[in-house]
Amino acid sequence: MSDSYGDERSQRGEPPPDAPTGTASEITVRPADRADLLDVLRIERTAFSEPWPYAAFESVLDAPAFLVAVGDGVDGPGTVLGYVVGDVMPNHGRDIGHIKDLAVRPNARRKGIGRRLLREALFGLALAGAAVVKLEVREGNQTARSLYREEGFEPTRRVPRYYGDGEDALILVVDVDAWRSEA
Numbered sequence: 001m002s003d004s005y006g007d008e009r010s011q012r013g014e015p016p017p018d019a020p021t022g023t024a025s026e027i028t029v030r031p032a033d034r035a036d037l038l039d040v041l042r043i044e045r046t047a048f049s050e051p052w053p054y055a056a057f058e059s060v061l062d063a064p065a066f067l068v069a070v071g072d073g074v075d076g077p078g079t080v081l082g083y084v085v086g087d088v089m090p091n092h093g094r095d096i097g098h099i100k101d102l103a104v105r106p107n108a109r110r111k112g113i114g115r116r117l118l119r120e121a122l123f124g125l126a127l128a129g130a131a132v133v134k135l136e137v138r139e140g141n142q143t144a145r146s147l148y149r150e151e152g153f154e155p156t157r158r159v160p161r162y163y164g165d166g167e168d169a170l171i172l173v174v175d176v177d178a179w180r181s182e183a
């Protein structure tokens, strides 16, 4: 990005391009496509100590809720600011949705983007037939646990040493009909 572009923006009182200030309502959430994957991977690597590899994201491109949030940022108005990956598994007529991944670019956090992505994924999984949705979260990830609790997820069990560094996972579940009636 050229300096002159940055100067123009600051003269107009706008923030630099890498400082998104939009609220979640100024963000677009849409299905991810292959062209988003490098941006998604970059965010993944900043967010997790055990990041998914590129091939893992490639394998979920057709999942019912692999979504990206785009808005103003370092790559212009179409900057990928966050993503969620949600899939559905058949389960004898009571299909189980699974939120497999969720992350927001560090400089775009606390603006409601994570919640928006989570909610849109839950709608997508409901449309795809999920009756319940589960996810795993690190026991110590209070930020994510707070978001999930507020959206109605409840802990069902603990998986000791689920993560490579030995931390336990909590399995959280939400009933989709109950969540929709609250949403």
Ligand SMILES: CC(C)(COP(=O)(O)OP(=O)(O)OC[C@H]1O[C@@H](n2cnc3c(N)ncnc32)[C@H](O)[C@@H]1OP(=O)(O)O)[C@@H](O)C(=O)NCCC(=O)NCCS
Residues within 6 Å of the ligand: 047, 048, 101, 102, 103, 104, 105, 108, 109, 110, 111, 112, 113, 114, 115, 116, 136, 137, 138, 141, 142, 143, 144, 146, 147, 150
């Ligand atoms: C978890 C994460 C996706 C939240 O994204 P976000 O866009 O910052 O979240 P939101 O702005 O939508 O906030 C939603 C809620 O999350 C919780 N939250 C978010 N940031 C928080 C913080 N720094 N401290 C405490 N709670 C926080 C709050 O409950 C918040 O609701 P509130 O604003 O009404 O208080 C983001 O922090 C992230 O990418 N973390 C790293 C990756 C990760 O842990 N993913 C989840 C794996 S299970």
